[in-house]
Amino acid sequence: MIRFEHTRFAYDKTPVIDDVSFTVAKGDFAALIGANGAGKSTITKLCNGLLKPQSGRVVLNGLDTKTTKTSLLAKTTGFLFQNPDRQICKNTIAEEILFGLEFVFDDEAKRKDQCQFVLEQFKFDGKRDPFSMSRGERQRIALASLLARDPQIMILDEPTTGLDYRECTQIMEMIAERNASGVTVLMVTHDMEITQDYAKHVLVLNQGKLLGDGDVADVMTNRAVLEAASVSPAQIPALAMRFGPAFTHVSTPEQMAERIARGCRA
Amino acid sequence: MMAGFLDYIPGTSFLHRLNPLTKLLFSLILCVSCFVTDLHLFILGLILLNLALGFYSGIARRSLRILSALIKFSIVLFIVQVLVIHDGTALFYLTKSMPITDLGVSFSLLFVMRLIAATMPLTLMLSVTQMSDLSNVLVEKLGIPFRYTFALTTAIRFIPVFAAEMGGIVEAQTARGVAFDTKNIFKKLTLLLPLCVPLLISSVKRIESGAISAELRGFNLRKRGSGYKQYGIQGIDILALAVVVVIFVLGILF
């Protein structure tokens, strides 16, 4: 569970996060959307204690991030950075994944098992050098290293940016699978289709303030909020908005088909 | 944080208006002056002079920050030095085999004071000089090929960039559970070493893309006469150099 309580944060003088409160419950899948520079990455770093709030509180699994060591919070929290290169520091993929596991599992056999499992899941050759791979591939290595840790909470900063459609879908399916088994997910994304398809809960950030916080169907069909956050809605909700008031709260293809069928019958 | 320690602070003070070459010589001579003397008081004087120059050029806050960072670092160095030097007469004993000696204290003090007095003029100079001016004047007045001065000034400009990059890497590893939030400095250092790999990789990448983009913009065509800005020597340059040479000579005499 992640909870922000009237959180404020500034890197220097101008506030970057301004009185933000929200809760992401256990097992929830929240998408954090907003324009460039809105403060999304800052929110993610506040979540796991890399940054500490200047006022208000951030509570992670019942622990106040201000009074708990970041390295301790990291044991149960998986964090994927916008830039995967800062995380990768070993010469082979397998070593990289095993290094990340050292801080989570004391048992070496368990570590090897976990590593083997994700290597197979991602179809990686464990002996390859991460630095000779493409950016998209390194992004997947960073994610593999995170999933191997079996985190209870996953904080993902733009996990699919720069990946092709197939990679993107594969990665999202893996994340959704973990979410289905009870892992809490907070994901930053600019992709409204992904938000539409996978998230249950949407947080809209604009210039450090929380503009929207609610169900996907509610937020994704709220044109005012989406415009303020300079995102355009996904295709189905966009179409529904054009059809007018009879189509409010339509956000999935199934709902759309059902409404149209009803309209034709009437 | 290291970032921002070395970048240019605009101003119109006496120091700002000096010829970049004068600034370079001025700071180098100040730097060397603290190695030609063994007198603690003289070096203390140099440190105070640096501080005064910093205040006078309107970069007081930067000077104080640098000084306090250097002092923190020096305290650690001083303690290590005092513990390992056993020559001279013992002032007192920490344990039976670990004397603190008068020579040890005096030498260690001199050592850290020199460190401070030698670092300050260089940071001061970099704070009041624009990198492009420094590199232009080295090409124009000393005839050093542009590619070398460019390498030098780029290296200096990249220090804060690397510091920021290192900060990012430390952040990324902390998020994985590496205990960087420990108070133990030695433990922190051993944790830091393996992280030099991503730093190296990202630096090489940055340098490579910088080099390619410079080349695409005709970097190799640049000659000694290519700079359009003129850097004249004025009265204040002579004055500044005269003062610093006097300090240097005084250093040798004492």
Ligand SMILES: Nc1ncnc2c1ncn2[C@@H]1O[C@H](COP(=O)(O)OP(=O)(O)OP(=O)(O)O)[C@@H](O)[C@H]1O
């Ligand atoms: N280390 C830092 N020091 C100072 N200011 C920063 C720092 N990091 C971010 N900022 C500022 O904070 C604001 C929010 O940045 P943040 O990275 O959280 O945005 P973002 O929503 O993640 O943007 P993007 O979509 O581009 O990733 C920006 O105005 C940025 O300039």
Ligand SMILES: [Mg+2]
């Ligand atoms: Mg971001």
